[in-house]
Amino acid sequence: MxxxxxxxxxxxxxxxxxxxxxxxxxxxxxxxxxxxxxxxxxxxxxxxxxxxxxxxxxxxxxxxxxxxxxxxxxxxxxxxxxxxxxxxxxxxxxxxxxxxxxxxxxxxxxxxxxxxxxxxxxxxxxxxxxxxxxxxxxxxxxxxxxxxxxxxxxxxxxxxxxxxxxxxNGAEVALLAAAQIPAPPALDTDAVDRAAEIIAAGGRPIIIAGGGALSAGSDVERLARLIQAPVVSFRSGRGVVSDRSPYAQVFPAGNDLWKDSDVVIAIGSRMEQQYLYWGIGPAMKIVRIDIDEREFDRIAAPDVALHADAGDAVPALIAALERRGVSPRSREEELVELKHRVRRQIADQVQPQFDYLDAIRRALPDDGLFVDEITQCGYASWYTFPVYAPRQLINCGYQGTLGYGYATALGVQAAHPDKAVVNIVGDGGFMFTANEMATAAQYQLPLVTVLFNNNKFQNVQRQQKEWFGGRLIASDLTNPDFVKFAESFGIRAERVSSPAALEAAVKAALERRAPTLIEVPTPDMASPWPFIIRPPVFPEGCK
Structure with a gap:
């Protein structure tokens, strides 16, 4: 060959x-x-x-x-x-x-x-x-x-x-069997026992779930119920525990909970937000589970480090806690009230993003996939959009690669041809890969894209106004007629101007099972950042 x-x-x-x-x-x-x-x-x-x-x-x-x-x-x-x-x-x-x-x-x-x-x-x-x-x-x-x-x-x-x-070149080549993937590191049972002792002694534990916990969702929720701990996630960990669970808490709710938490169990998370920006309380004990042992000392060493796959470590930790007979009082009522309170705060302050994202969530089936973008609605989705299972909210993590969303969403749709996929974009980021509408049309990938258009890089312009006295440069944009642009590729497109109209348009597009672009002209949106960039809880504990 x-x-x-x-x-x-x-x-x-x-x-x-x-x-x-x-x-x-x-x-x-x-x-x-x-x-x-x-x-x-x-x-x-x-x-x-x-x-x-x-x-x-x-x-x-x-x-x-x-x-x-x-x-x-x-x-x-x-x-x-x-x-x-x-x-x-x-x-x-x-x-x-x-x-x-x-x-x-x-x-x-x-x-x-x-x-x-x-x-x-x-x-x-x-x-x-x-x-x-x-x-x-x-x-x-x-x-x-x-x-x-x-x-x-x-x-x-x-x-x-x-x-x-x-x-x-041709040669005699013998193909091999599939690669043998190395087994995850063996569990240190002594470390599991030390972690269980710390958790059992705590009164108000909190779980920080990152992308490394995606394959252990059911066990993470079992652990949360056992120790009555909220599970806080930011981007990649969303859906590890369904947002329908009282234990799943969005990022700003986690910040509220942080001040009273005495034990932190970080599962597959860098914990950079907590270490760098929230601060570690003087009495906090930190237990970390990570498959990459280099993460443990990258910012600060935890009290117990479990170098393991979350799928192995979390069940072992549950077993060790059950042997100790842990049985804390229920916090479900408290956590449900917190979920509702934070959601009301977001709805009051982050508009129109909240209403538009809520409309998309109502239109998208429970098993549908949502792909964000580096845009005002995208930032808000990290803590606003309800997620019911792992890998349902796709993002680009800390890289913040503007323009990644549309092409990424086409790959998501190609991977899940029978599922509903909705992608949100801004007018700035969409133009990075808008040429891939040709790919969507060629392969009839039934991706539904919602384009929020305010003819600017709003995040950049907001900073120019707030930080530089309104000296605007390169933040206003000249855009095509996006509806005609999409139609030129043979893609169905329309323009709507309200959350109710968007919900109806997304539902209809998902039923058609054909590539679709829905443009939503918007005014400037409220800043999503106050719910992400929070004042330090323990300023002296920031690393």
Whole structure:
């Protein structure tokens, strides 16, 4: 088989059946290999490399499975790196497959098409692992190593490249069985017992659930009920415990609870908000569960560190607490009242975002997926939009990659062809990947996109007004007629001007099962930040 066939065959041996990408000279043999496997493989061709990578990111974020994309080297792979940064920030298993210049020219600076000074070194700074296959025979082993690195321990993106001439070369190649993913670290039972002692001795515990708890949702809620602890999440941890549970609390509610909490159980969370901005109380005890032991001392050492997968550590912790017979009084009434109070505060102060997000939530089925964007409604959704299961609210984490949302949502829809997916965008961010409406139309991906348009980068303009005396620069935007723009791709589009009209439009679009754009012209929106950037609870305890 050719090098390209060996590369693709081993990727498919590891369960990949969907690839996003863009063709080009150094990938000709790889695309021919995909053509031969098209009865077993779905391929989505994007209109820009960033779109392909964001689609793979959305696929990975919404499924927990590997999202794969392929692009040409040099400018092609560099165009995709914002999505790789987002995948790194959110621990998403994304596989970047890229070509290379002819093998004889690597490192010589001859000036081959798409040549970089050292592409492999560049990719190693952006991913968990990167390597290069220099023979067809090497491809299966390197592919399996890529999967071991990507899926073992803390999941993160990886990159594998192959020169164009190696992709063309034929050789006798034996494909391998799927990679054996390293087992998570063994539980330290003594550490579990120490953690249980601290929790049992506390009176008002609080759980901080991050993206590392996504696979342990039912156990996290069991722990919460057992110790009567609220479960607070910000972005990636939303849905670990359903917002219908009294124990699930949004970020600003967690800030309110923080002042009276004496034991903190952080599960798969960096806890940077609490360490850096809320402050650690003088009597607080911290228990952390994380699969990445480097996280424990990154800001400050916890009282007990459990280096483990949350799916192993949380049940063990529950068992240790049950052996101690813990039985605290119920806090459900208190927590339900807090949920309602905070939601009323948000509804009063964060408008019109609250009403529009509420309309979308009513229109979206319980099992639907919601993809945010770096926009005023997107920020508000982190603590406003109810989420009922893990991986239902897709975001880009701390990277804040403006413009990521639309292409990412197409990847989410490709991963879930039978589910409802709604994406919100702002007029600024949408223009980053609006060209991917061509992809939505070509593959008839039934994504419903809600575009909030106030003809500006409002966050930037708000800061220019508040911080710089109203000296505005580059924050007002000139936009197309978005309805006509979408229609030019063959996508149904309309314009609505109220939450009620938006709810009806989203419901109708979801029933049609066709790509749709709904524009919502808006005035300036209220700042969402007072519910995110909170005054320190313990100023002296900020790290």
């Amino acid at each position: 050719t090098g390209a066939e060996a590369l693709l065959g081993q990727i498919m041996a590891n369960g990949v059946d969907t690839i996003f990408g863009l063709p080009g000279g150094q990938l000709d043999y790889f695309f021919d290999a995909m053509h031969k496997q098209q009865d077993k493989l779905r391929f989505f061709c994007s209109r820009h490399e960033q779109g392909a990578a964001y689609m793979a990111f959305g696929y990975a974020r919404s499924t927990g499975r590997v999202g794969t994309y392929t692009v040409v080297p040099g400018p092609g792979v560099l165009n995709s790196t914002a999505a790789l940064c987002s995948a790194y920030a959110t621990n998403a298993p994304v596989l970047c497959l890229t070509g290379q210049i002819p093998s004889k020219g690597i490192g010589k600076g001859i000036g081959y098409l798409h040549e970089l000074p050292d592409q492999l070194a560049t990719m190693r700074t952006l991913t968990k692992w990167a390597d290069r296959a220099m023979t067809p025979e090497a491809a299966p082993g390197l592919v399996n190593e890529a999967f071991r690195q990507m899926l073992g321990g803390r999941q993160r993106p990886v990159s594998l490249e192959m020169p164009m001439d190696i992709m063309a």
